[in-house]
């Protein structure tokens with residue numbers, strides 16, 4: 520989930536980008552799609568947004584701040600670098616807030632986490648994102664985090680392939696672009712004359 524959230528900015532960071540979180544509604548739609556918030560809360564949030572438009576905009580701005588911190592953390596790790604303390608601090612701020620809503624409850628085969636939150640909280644979709652980042656950072660899968668090799672894409676992914684040599688965020692998207700480019704390079708006529 521945290522990498523999907525990082526990928527809500529398309530294109531290349533530091534180059535041409537495409538913003539998928541253009542409005543607070545986009546953020547709610549993302550949260551609903553990724554199940555980082557209860558679908559039942561969507562109507563509440565859209566109503567809350569109407570009553571508190573400035574707060575909703577502030578949440579959108581902080582969602583992007585969290586997103587870029589998450590991106591930089593995992594992009595650093597993908598290239599064997601250390602994430603900065605500032606980015607980890609940003610993540611920890613959201614994480615701390617989110618963990619405060621955690622409860623242990625009995626479930627069918629033992630105990631599980633239940634996450635209690637304010638259904639009116641405009642930023643409720645961000646807690647699960649922060650927890651997802653914390654989970655990935657502490658999991659053995661961390662070494663499989665990669666950044667797309669396409670020079671116009673900075674999407675992150677977990678490389679689940681057997682030989683762990685996946686280079687593109689998607690075979691049909693960037694992988695295909697690379698394939699076409701290689702094909703064109705082969706087709707290009709060589710130097711003439713001499």
Ligand SMILES: [Zn+2]
Nearest residue numbers: 667672688693
């Ligand atoms: Zn890509």
